[in-house]
Amino acid sequence: MILTKKLYNCIVLFAFIVTSLLFVGCANTEETTNEDKELDPVIEEVDVKQTHDDTKEETNKEPTENDLIIEVKLAYLDEITYYAIGDIFNEQLFSDGEWSIKDGKVSFQGYFNKEIFPGEPSHITVLFHQSDSDYHYSITIKYNGEDVTQESHELIIDQIESLLQQNSPFKGEYVIGPWEAIKLVEEKTGLQYADEFDTSKQQYKTEPVPIQIFGVYTWIIPVIDPDTTSYVGELFVDWKTGDIYNDYGEIISH
Structure with missing residues (x-):
């Protein structure tokens, strides 16, 4: 149990x-x-x-032959011009993209503004290069690796040309050229262009760069005192009138 x-x-x-x-x-x-x-x-x-x-x-990929590739050659591609291009083109032509500067070249990777370019391939690459000429620009459009005729993309070319023409530094049209601007400054102010003088060519080695400032298009002329060789500052020469501005926007010589 x-x-x-x-x-x-x-x-x-x-x-x-x-x-x-x-x-x-x-x-x-x-x-x-x-x-x-x-x-x-x-x-x-x-x-x-x-x-x-x-x-x-x-x-942000590298451009391929299948992209619509727009190449724009400009007379001046300094740092100021890069950002001016970015502001103008990005606001008026393109959307949802990024601008970049690499190896001295500026490019845009992004998409067309569909209100302006209906029916265009959405993804585009725009490459900006230094022009061979000091006074001109050129526009080339390629798609699938082939040059695109002006007739087939006339709207794009017209829009870009319109922007270039409205913004003189990108087209290079002026009455007073960069070398003339230097002479005006030296003759009217007694100051000297702050650049190395090439005696063999009898001219300075570097051209002044263009900039829009004080509401006008000008050449930037950095200057020195010829007697002491000390740096004085920058003067700005109006492309059309030849007026010389100081960095406060005051006209110091007509």
Whole structure:
């Protein structure tokens, strides 16, 4: 009888242990399942972000033959001109893109403003280069690696030319040239252009750069005192009138 009772107690204890183990196992399985369910949205969110980053990276890709590639050659490509180009072209022609300067060249990777260019390929690359001529610009458009005729993209060319013509530094049209501006400053102020003089060519090695300032288009003329060779500052010569401005915007010579 005692043996039977002990056997009974052992069976009950064994059953209790087995039941407890099964309960714990089920609880762990359910918790793991719940954790997996909670992780699913996080994994999807990461995937979405990764896709977004990939898209952004594609926007700044190197230009390929399948892009609509617009090449614009300009007479002057100094740092001032880079940012002026960016402001004017980005505001009026393009949208959702980025400008960059690399190895002395400025480029735009982005998309056409569809209100201006309906039906055009959305992704474009615009490359700006230094012109071979000091006084002209040129526009070349390529698509799929081939030159595009002016007739087929007349609207694009007209829009870009219009911007270049409205903003004189990019076209290079002026009445008074850079060398004439230097002579005017030296004759009327007695100061000297702050650049190394090339005796073999009888002219300075570096041309003044253009800038729009005080509401007019001017040449920047950095000057020195010829007697002491100390740097004086910058003067600005109006392209059309020859008026000379100081850096406060005051006309110091007509």
